[in-house]
Amino acid sequence: EAQVTQNPRYLITVTGKKLTVTCSQNMNHEYMSWYRQDPGLGLRQIYYSMNVEVTDKGDVPEGYKVSRKEKRNFPLILESPSPNQTSLYFCASWGTEAFFGQGTRLTVV
Amino acid sequence: TQLLEQSPQFLSIQEGENLTVYCNSSSVFSSLQWYRQEPGEGPVLLVTVVTGGEVKKLKRLTFQFGDARKDSSLHITAAQPGDTGLYLCAATIQDSNYQLIWGAGTKLIIKP
Numbered sequence: 342e343a344q345v346t347q348n349p350r351y352l353i354t355v356t357g358k359k360l361t362v363t364c365s366q367n368m369n370h371e372y373m374s375w376y377r378q379d380p381g382l383g384l385r386q387i388y389y390s391m392n393v394e395v396t397d398k399g400d401v402p403e404g405y406k407v408s409r410k411e412k413r414n415f416p417l418i419l420e421s422p423s424p425n426q427t428s429l430y431f432c433a434s435w436g437t438e439a440f441f442g443q444g445t446r447l448t449v450v
Numbered sequence: 451t452q453l454l455e456q457s458p459q460f461l462s463i464q465e466g467e468n469l470t471v472y473c474n475s476s477s478v479f480s481s482l483q484w485y486r487q488e489p490g491e492g493p494v495l496l497v498t499v500v501t502g503g504e505v506k507k508l509k510r511l512t513f514q515f516g517d518a519r520k521d522s523s524l525h526i527t528a529a530q531p532g533d534t535g536l537y538l539c540a541a542t543i544q545d546s547n548y549q550l551i552w553g554a555g556t557k558l559i560i561k562p
Contacts, residue, residue: 345492374550376552381459381554382554383538383552383553383554383555384493384538384552384555386552389549429490431492431493433492435550437498438483438495438498439483439485439493439495439540439550441492441493441494442492443491443492444490444491444492446490
């Protein structure tokens with residue numbers, strides 16, 4: 342079954358404590374992306390990757406890092422989370438259509 | 451940054467009514483997709499339209515791509531409470547199939 346797997350689904354953390362949200366896809370897609378979704382703002386792209394070792398900033402990259410060492414994995418790293426990064430995060434991959442993970446609801450206190 | 455404007459942003463109607471959601475841009479797109487998102491879940495693809503003027507039907511949902519490939523509409527006939535959700539349009543830009551541009555979404559509530 343084609344899928345994008347994100348973990349964890351829910352995370353509460355404290356300001357400044359580094360965290361990683363994992364994302365894995367099984368469709369051999371070259372293109373992957375991270376989004377955050379906030380009420381009234383829609384999906385905003387954080388980073389995207391067009392292939393292994395090729396990443397680029399999206400619309401809201403500040404405070405985030407990504408890596409693409411393997412085609413299937415695209416982790417999102419928050420080196421020093423802050424409360425304004427509290428949001429619902431989605432990982433997606435696509436070929437002809439976008440497949441999304443189930444989302445990670447992150448709360449930074 | 452290219453914009454994909456959706457309207458209305460919010461729509462609440464009674465079961466059985468018809469409705470139309472619009473997705474517009476000043477740019478020409480290679481293709482346009484409509485997604486539906488349930489609360490707390492990721493968006494799920496409903497349809498992809500590629501050819502200008504194309505019309506696709508999915509049960510009570512009718513999707514149309516504008517002749518100039520700059521706009522699209524989603525029409526729901528006899529809306530049901532199960533149609534409630536966030537509807538998102540997304541488009542790929544003409545010179546690159548990698549970038550996916552998203553609309554802000556239309557939150558639709560169908561009241562029984």
